[in-house]
Amino acid sequence: MGKRILVTGGAGYIGSHTCKALAAEGFVPVTFDNLTLGDAARVRWGPLVEGDVRDAAAVAQAIADHDAAAVIHFAADAYVGESVADPARYYDNNVGGMIGLLAGMRRAGCTRIVFSSTCAVYGSPATLPIDEDTPAEPVNPYGRTKLICEQMLADHAAAYGIDYVALRYFNASGADLDGELGEDRDYEPHLIPRAMLHLLGRLPDFAVFGSDFPTPDGTAIRDYIHVADLAAAHLLALRRLLDGGEAAARVFNLGSGNGHSVAAVLAEIAAVSGRPLAAPRGGRRPGDPPQLVADVALARDALGFTARHSALRDIIASAWRWHAQTHGTPQTGHGDACAS
Numbered sequence: 001m002g003k004r005i006l007v008t009g010g011a012g013y014i015g016s017h018t019c020k021a022l023a024a025e026g027f028v029p030v031t032f033d034n035l036t037l038g039d040a041a042r043v044r045w046g047p048l049v050e051g052d053v054r055d056a057a058a059v060a061q062a063i064a065d066h067d068a069a070a071v072i073h074f075a076a077d078a079y080v081g082e083s084v085a086d087p088a089r090y091y092d093n094n095v096g097g098m099i100g101l102l103a104g105m106r107r108a109g110c111t112r113i114v115f116s117s118t119c120a121v122y123g124s125p126a127t128l129p130i131d132e133d134t135p136a137e138p139v140n141p142y143g144r145t146k147l148i149c150e151q152m153l154a155d156h157a158a159a160y161g162i163d164y165v166a167l168r169y170f171n172a173s174g175a176d177l178d179g180e181l182g183e184d185r186d187y188e189p190h191l192i193p194r195a196m197l198h199l200l201g202r203l204p205d206f207a208v209f210g211s212d213f214p215t216p217d218g219t220a221i222r223d224y225i226h227v228a229d230l231a232a233a234h235l236l237a238l239r240r241l242l243d244g245g246e247a248a249a250r251v252f253n254l255g256s257g258n259g260h261s262v263a264a265v266l267a268e269i270a271a272v273s274g275r276p277l278a279a280p281r282g283g284r285r286p287g288d289p290p291q292l293v294a295d296v297a298l299a300r301d302a303l304g305f306t307a308r309h310s311a312l313r314d315i316i317a318s319a320w321r322w323h324a325q326t327h328g329t330p331q332t333g334h335g336d337a338c339a340s
């Protein structure tokens with residue numbers, strides 16, 4: 001049997017795709033998830049341990065029970081707007097989660113961890129593209145909690161010999177290329193699934209958040225990376241840890257290296273779905289930076305990472321296939337907002 005890897009948040013969007021990729025490469029993913037946002041039905045490639053990462057004893061027990069060789073840590077709260085409205089929740093779950101997890105790992109003698117960080121640690125950088133030397137100056141509590149977690153990892157590496165890789169993802173998007181998994185949340189804040197739910201009649205109120213950004217078409221620019229590429233990057237990071245040796249770097253951006261405006265994304269969704277999508281332009285969402293685009297040279301050079309599925313057309317096509325099959329035939333009733 002392959003090495004067992006504890007995957008916190010494995011019942012969530014990126015975690016479940018990564019569990020599938022781990023299993024495809026002979027690892028056994030052991031999902032450790034409290035199912036607050038995750039879905040047990042997505043845990044199909046290894047066992048599920050129901051538990052909370054803030055509970056160090058439960059983490060240690062899970063690592064010992066399954067003899068886990070490493071941890072991949074996805075479990076967190078990750079909505080920028082919610083973090084502004086309720087920062088205490090974010091410090092508790094994200095920072096408290098890292099405290100519990102690292103304590104549990106030390107107790108169980110597990111020293112390797114891949115961590116889900118975010119481009120939100122950069123805030124609103126003055127220059128693009130963003131490389132890892134760009135100052136980390138987060139502009140919302142979500143980004144601050146993730147930066148604190150990175151700092152905790154660095155301190156634990158220096159003091160206790162924890163070996164880690166922190167992956168700063170840009171915008172995770174798309175769906176499993178076999179159509180088995182996709183982005184599915186009770187409350188969905190992200191652009192691509194929201195636009196698709198709107199087209200499918202499941203989300204009446206859909207708008208473009210801000211059309212006065214200093215960008216060519218006035219809408220915000222993001223770097224979308226396919227979730228299959230993210231999953232593959234976790235495998236590369238994990239192998240780096242399992243192989244040991246001196247780390248050339250520990251913190252990596254993960255993006256496609258290309259920026260797309262909200263308007264461009266919506267145009268691509270209309271083209272792929274064959275349905276008109278005319279969204280009203282509303283005000284900006286608090287905390288949204290105008291442009292975030294990754295420089296991915298370090299991940300390429302040090303991890304061997306290449307984004308293979310992150311062309312905008314591929315992202316939208318996989319996401320639309322999954323949404324159309326999962327959320328069924330379109331319903332009427334979302335009114336004129338969807339008509340062009």
Ligand SMILES: NC(=O)c1ccc[n+]([C@@H]2O[C@H](COP(=O)([O-])OP(=O)(O)OC[C@H]3O[C@@H](n4cnc5c(N)ncnc54)[C@H](O)[C@@H]3O)[C@@H](O)[C@H]2O)c1
Nearest residue numbers: 009011012013014034036037038052053075076078116172
């Ligand atoms: N989605 C993105 O675009 C994006 C971008 C950058 C970083 N990230 C990071 O990637 C990770 C995964 O994001 P996602 O979009 O898959 O989120 P998700 O909400 O789909 O998955 C998170 C999972 O963690 C679980 N969880 C939350 N708190 C927990 C706790 N205390 N104990 C145990 N389980 C807990 C949830 O039940 C859920 O299954 C997060 O750490 C997020 O910050 C996501």
Ligand SMILES: O=c1ccn([C@@H]2O[C@H](COP(=O)(O)OP(=O)(O)O[C@H]3O[C@H](CO)[C@H](O)[C@H](O)[C@H]3O)[C@@H](O)[C@H]2O)c(=O)[nH]1
Nearest residue numbers: 078118119120171189190191194207208209220262285288
């Ligand atoms: O209904 C919507 C939803 C989103 N947007 C816009 O679409 C862009 C992308 O928004 P998402 O919510 O899809 O993604 P974010 O860039 O806000 O968030 C991503 O980047 C963040 C860091 O900035 C976090 O890491 C977060 O987890 C990750 O999903 C933003 O300009 C947003 O304002 C809309 O116009 N309408």
